[in-house]
Amino acid sequence: MTPFTTWTAVAAPLLRDNVDTDAIIPSREIKSVGKTGLEDGLFAGWRYTQIGGREPDPGFVLNQPAYSDAQFLLSGTNFGCGSSREHAAWALADYGFRAVVAPSFNPIFQGNCVRNGIVPVVQPAGVVAQLADEAPDPMTIDLVACKIRASSGATWSFEIGEEARHMLLKGLDAIALTLLRRAEIDTFLAGDRRRRPWIYPGATA
Amino acid sequence: MAKTLFDKIWEAHRIADLGDGAALIAIDRVLLHERTGGVALQSLESAGYSVLAPERAFATMDHVVDTRPGRTDETLMPTGKNFIVATREAARKAGMTMFDIGDPRQGIVHIISPEQGIIQPGSTLVCPDSHTCSQGALGGLAWGIGSSEAEHALATGTLRIQKPGTMRITVSGQLARGVTAKDLALYILEQIGAAGSRGLVVEYAGTAIAALDIDQRLTLCNMATELGAFTAIIAPDDTTFAYLEGRPFSPQGALWTQAVEAGRALSSDVDACFDREWSMDASDVAPMITWGTSPQQAMRLGAPVPRTGASTRDTPEAVVRALDYMGLKPEQEIVGLKIDAAFIGSCTNSRVSDLRRVAEILRGKHVAPHVRAICVPGSSQVRLAAEAEGLDQVFLDAGFEWREAGCSMCFYAGGESFGPQERVISSTNRNFESRQGPGTRTHLASPETVAASAIAGQIVSPAHSEPTP
Numbered sequence: 001m002t003p004f005t006t007w008t009a010v011a012a013p014l015l016r017d018n019v020d021t022d023a024i025i026p027s028r029e030i031k032s033v034g035k036t037g038l039e040d041g042l043f044a045g046w047r048y049t050q051i052g053g054r055e056p057d058p059g060f061v062l063n064q065p066a067y068s069d070a071q072f073l074l075s076g077t078n079f080g081c082g083s084s085r086e087h088a089a090w091a092l093a094d095y096g097f098r099a100v101v102a103p104s105f106n107p108i109f110q111g112n113c114v115r116n117g118i119v120p121v122v123q124p125a126g127v128v129a130q131l132a133d134e135a136p137d138p139m140t141i142d143l144v145a146c147k148i149r150a151s152s153g154a155t156w157s158f159e160i161g162e163e164a165r166h167m168l169l170k171g172l173d174a175i176a177l178t179l180l181r182r183a184e185i186d187t188f189l190a191g192d193r194r195r196r197p198w199i200y201p202g203a204t205a
Numbered sequence: 206m207a208k209t210l211f212d213k214i215w216e217a218h219r220i221a222d223l224g225d226g227a228a229l230i231a232i233d234r235v236l237l238h239e240r241t242g243g244v245a246l247q248s249l250e251s252a253g254y255s256v257l258a259p260e261r262a263f264a265t266m267d268h269v270v271d272t273r274p275g276r277t278d279e280t281l282m283p284t285g286k287n288f289i290v291a292t293r294e295a296a297r298k299a300g301m302t303m304f305d306i307g308d309p310r311q312g313i314v315h316i317i318s319p320e321q322g323i324i325q326p327g328s329t330l331v332c333p334d335s336h337t338c339s340q341g342a343l344g345g346l347a348w349g350i351g352s353s354e355a356e357h358a359l360a361t362g363t364l365r366i367q368k369p370g371t372m373r374i375t376v377s378g379q380l381a382r383g384v385t386a387k388d389l390a391l392y393i394l395e396q397i398g399a400a401g402s403r404g405l406v407v408e409y410a411g412t413a414i415a416a417l418d419i420d421q422r423l424t425l426c427n428m429a430t431e432l433g434a435f436t437a438i439i440a441p442d443d444t445t446f447a448y449l450e451g452r453p454f455s456p457q458g459a460l461w462t463q464a465v466e467a468g469r470a471l472s473s474d475v476d477a478c479f480d481r482e483w484s485m486d487a488s489d490v491a492p493m494i495t496w497g498t499s500p501q502q503a504m505r506l507g508a509p510v511p512r513t514g515a516s517t518r519d520t521p522e523a524v525v526r527a528l529d530y531m532g533l534k535p536e537q538e539i540v541g542l543k544i545d546a547a548f549i550g551s552c553t554n555s556r557v558s559d560l561r562r563v564a565e566i567l568r569g570k571h572v573a574p575h576v577r578a579i580c581v582p583g584s585s586q587v588r589l590a591a592e593a594e595g596l597d598q599v600f601l602d603a604g605f606e607w608r609e610a611g612c613s614m615c616f617y618a619g620g621e622s623f624g625p626q627e628r629v630i631s632s633t634n635r636n637f638e639s640r641q642g643p644g645t646r647t648h649l650a651s652p653e654t655v656a657a658s659a660i661a662g663q664i665v666s667p668a669h670s671e672p673t674p
Contacts, residue, residue: 051643198456205459
């Protein structure tokens with residue numbers, strides 16, 4: 001996973017509330033058993049003139065020349081609601097998005113972002129609107145200082161869980177990190193088999 | 206200090222604190238399905254990891270698998286078979302239990318887990334599917350995760366998680382006759398919104414909840430993800446233990462006795478504090494239906510759809526957009542709206558009790574000639590039980606298609622869908638744009654409302670369709 005420290009890029013405004021993961025990538029666009037090759041499916045229902053087609057709808061923000069290099073997305077409340085499909089985060093990453101700025105996120109989607117190097121930045125709707133006003137001038141997300149800076153110089157702080165921030169900053173493999181605690185896990189499991197034997201198949205009372 | 210039910214389960218599973226409110230939590234059960242199971246297991250293997258506890262991991266075919274009678278591995282979507290084959294092979298290699306096509310235990314993951322006794326009170330269970338929250342109905346902490354998290358849970362038997370907050374939704378009184386858990390779920394969505402419980406563990410409590418059978422509790426908990434919740438849970442009680450006793454994967458003998466004893470301690474202490482509390486009276490709930498493209502865009506069946514600006518939760522633009530997509534005008538009456546299709550199925554409402562209630566409405570009647578009506582039992586066991594009672598014949602005689610078990614046209618992973626601008630009344634959980642088909646207009650409702658509307662050929666209240674005496 002690519003580490004994220006500070007990044008400057010164009011932010012594309014998609015200021016709708018409750019953007020669901022079916023909209024981020026429709027089920028029909030998930031054709032292969034894998035995590036890549038999903039960039040064309042991103043926002044397919046909105047991005048193309050026809051369902052299943054590939055002719056860009058000029059009205060959709062990502063098809064506008066000013067946003068062709070967008071690597072940040074600005075959106076509304078409850079972004080990423082609905083299905084837990086991680087394909088939504090994979091498709092965003094495949095397309096080149098490195099952060100999403102929204103007033104709130106669905107919790108599963110938020111976790112999926114962190115696991116794929118996308119920074120979920122929570123900002124009030126007013127700040128998101130202001131950032132949208134300044135788009136397509138590039139903005140900067142500084143995960144080291146937890147600051148977001150518009151091209152005008154206006155700066156806001158944001159909060160993100162320390163665990164998530166650490167993973168994103170270092171681009172860590174969570175499994176490898178957890179397996180460093182293998183002894184602790186084994187000790188817990190040995191004790192738990194005695195405390196709750198009914199949870200473990202093959203255990204006896 | 207007084208603890209919530211969630212606190213008790215959290216503490217029993219906490220292996221280590223990771224700082225800043227995060228912890229390493231032991232995961233008792235991992236469930237996979239073919240949409241993401243194959244990807245997760247393959248990815249795990251290529252990274253050099255193995256499944257830590259295959260005896261506590263299970264996989265089923267539900268998301269992509271065809272539901273038309275006589276199905277094979279083939280799906281309408283040309284590449285669907287790849288998902289099925291990849292998951293089958295990877296699950297076998299990992300040594301986990303597989304509920305494959307043709308296995309009488311196969312079905313939608315959240316239907317079969319309770320049915321098989323895989324979810325247990327006080328246990329932790331994860332699955333890469335947002336509707337995993339359904340299983341909280343049995344008093345376990347069950348929640349939906351992404352694929353990467355599923356890989357993590359499989360490889361380490363744990364998850365690294367930020368401790369979520371809690372919310373108690375207390376439903377006092379009793380639901381009126383003819384009002385279902387689905388109506389209650391839609392009512393709560395309309396009241397508190399699609400982000401009303403965002404990130405929180407929702408504990409459903411109160412007399413109306415205690416009175417629900419397990420199937421209805423599963424329906425209610427199922428839609429907690431539509432509230433943005435981390436998950437939902439209901440404290441286990443005699444109804445729970447009676448349901449789980451003797452199920453194939455439930456503990457047996459002395460272990461069952463121990464499990465029940467421990468399960469009885471699983472409730473929130475009387476003076477436990479929740480981060481949020483919300484209360485309502487069950488008698489305020491009437492049959493509900495959605496009018497828009499978010500589950501929060503729900504209303505009492507019989508009310509007109511909102512006019513622009515009247516919705517407190519949706520921006521005027523969002524209302525315009527939703528009405529436009531749904532082909533509705535502001536303040537239009539929803540009752541009497543012609544439908545093209547009716548769908549009974551999904552992890553929300555496809556258990557045998559749902560099918561029995563629907564059959565009572567359908568018996569001796571026929572769906573309107575212009576309506577395509579489909580019933581997809583939630584599991585092969587549900588299908589077999591329904592067939593043993595002759596319910597399949599009631600559905601077929603009424604003009605319904607009778608399918609094999611799976612997620613089917615709740616969304617269209619297998620490639621089968623409803624058509625553009627088709628109006629579908631559906632017992633499912635999501636009315637998102639193009640969820641059931643490109644441009645398809647979905648109205649969510651109870652199975653009873655779906656059945657009554659299928660017969661009428663238009664949206665009607667279930668009260669309009671009296672069962673034949």
